[in-house]
Amino acid sequence: MKRFITALIVAFMVLTAGCLSTIPQTGRSSGAMYPSTSETTSSSTPIPGGTPASWTNPLVSWGNASVSLPTHDASLDCPGILWRYVLKDALTCMLDRKELRVISPLAGELKGKDLTQSSWNVLAWEGEWLSYDREKARQPFARVIVYPDGRQEVVEGQNNTIQTPYETIMRRKGICTDYTVLTDALLLAMNYSPVYAMALNLTDSGHATALVKINGWYFALDQHLPPMDLGAYYRYWEGQGGRIVNATLYKITPGEGKADVKVLGVLSGEEFLNQDYSMSDADARNLAASMMNVLHEDFGLKVDRSLIELSTGKLPRGYKAGWTWGVTYPNLADYYHPFFRGEYAGWLVSQMLSNAEFKDYLEKSDALWIEVKTEGEDLILTIYLGSS
Incomplete structure (x- = not known):
């Protein structure tokens, strides 16, 4: 024993x-x-006991x-x-x-x-x-x-x-x-x-x-x-x-x-x-507002809620053209936390701008409105653009 x-x-x-x-x-x-x-x-x-790896400049x-x-x-x-x-x-x-x-x-x-x-x-x-x-x-x-x-x-x-x-x-x-x-x-x-x-x-x-x-x-x-x-x-x-x-x-x-x-x-x-935060409707509205602020500052676009009429197929008064752009981010509503709202806004805008077609529509526009919604754990963005 x-x-x-x-x-x-x-x-x-x-x-x-x-x-x-x-x-x-x-x-x-x-x-x-x-x-x-x-x-x-x-x-x-490097393996312990061997020669250390090194880098120059x-x-x-x-x-x-x-x-x-x-x-x-x-x-x-x-x-x-x-x-x-x-x-x-x-x-x-x-x-x-x-x-x-x-x-x-x-x-x-x-x-x-x-x-x-x-x-x-x-x-x-x-x-x-x-x-x-x-x-x-x-x-x-x-x-x-x-x-x-x-x-x-x-x-x-x-x-x-x-x-x-x-x-x-x-x-x-x-x-x-x-x-x-x-x-x-x-x-x-x-x-x-x-x-x-x-x-x-x-x-x-x-x-x-x-x-x-x-x-x-x-x-x-x-x-x-x-x-x-x-x-x-x-x-x-x-x-x-x-x-x-x-x-x-x-x-x-x-x-x-x-x-x-x-x-x-x-x-x-x-x-x-x-420790489990749930994204609220208020969070969604605040995120949309932050994204619109980013695009207003970077592109001079005015914010106009009337552009939401594009969702019904109507062109709002004062505009000669309008476009609607949508994107769904799987699970992002679950990951979201308001502490990072500003970072999310800049990040999501940069992702949209990486799409050449979206950027082309954006450059033709002088006004926008953004809706952010949640569907289960997914985050859904709808961007309305207008040219007056």
């Missing part, structure tokens, strides 16, 4: 979760808010600007190897103040007027600059043994490492843990603190995401726009066939060197529904 007990404590396993891609649908027409043009030179993912695009980051490599002063394979250890090690300074030029460009706008900008930039690394996602999940004497050994999935924020920027691709670390790093580099992360257990695999907390609400910042409150995020995964069983929530604050990462607790899937 004693020999059996000794065998049990020879080693314990540290298992890293799997990682699924999460790409929310945001409409049947799409536009690039932040097109990328610069090229970077990358190298393969890296440029990163955001909008019409190219941001230069310092020449850097992937070597970090962290003990052991768990920081390359386990999310909590990666957050502690990779969100080091020195690492944050390396990406601070990009963070400065992405920073908005507040945490809401900054979070939106980070997701928008990630959606354009980065792609999901499906080849890496097919790698076996890492399995690490930590022995009683402190020795650590990776017995499977040696190449499935978590990337530093700098590595992910330079490689322009990653999986969920890479996105999580990068998102939190950019926000910390903007001097927002604390930030959050979650390691999720799904019914069929595992996942990770960054979060922010705004006025008491948690929002998942998961690789692509839009941010989602926890209720919408829970339903998103239900729609993907991977229901959330539970999730470990981490709170991250910068330390003197390494980041301070604390476990706040484990949420059951059902607890996600405790």
Whole structure:
């Protein structure tokens, strides 16, 4: 019996979760808010004990600007190897103040007027600059043994490492843990603190995401726009066939060197529904008003509610031509939260303007009216345009 007990404590396993891609649908027409043009030179993912990857004169695009980051490599002063394979250890090690300074030029460009706008900008930039690394996602999940004497050994999935924020920027691709670390790093580099992360257990695999907390609400910042409150995020995964069983929530604050990462607790899937905003008719009207303000400021179009007569086939008095344009965004009414109303307005307008036919009608017009409605979880926009 004693020999059996000794065998049990020879080693314990540290298992890293799997990682699924999460790409929310945001409409049947799409536009690039932040097109990328610069090229970077990358190298393969470093294996612990090998030669660190490095980049020279890296440029990163955001909008019409190219941001230069310092020449850097992937070597970090962290003990052991768990920081390359386990999310909590990666957050502690990779969100080091020195690492944050390396990406601070990009963070400065992405920073908005507040945490809401900054979070939106980070997701928008990630959606354009980065792609999901499906080849890496097919790698076996890492399995690490930590022995009683402190020795650590990776017995499977040696190449499935978590990337530093700098590595992910330079490689322009990653999986969920890479996105999580990068998102939190950019926000910390903007001097927002604390930030959050979650390691999720799904019914069929595992996942990770960054979060922010705004006025008491948690929002998942998961690789692509839009941010989602926890209720919408829970339903998103239900729609993907991977229901959330539970999730470990981490709170991250910068330390003197390494980041301070604390476990706040484990949420059951059902607890996600405790923070679940429902878009109201007033929200729909306010979003429409914000979109009309954007188009008025950018194109000088006057706002005229009489254009709604176009829905009955009539041309309102004083107009010689009119057009109606409609678009449905699946699930966007479920994702919507009024904290991000201004960001949604600019984003939806940019998506419409990416359609050449719509832009042509817009340029022929001098007046508009917009209706926003919800149908189940979908968001329906109707744009009325008139030429007088």
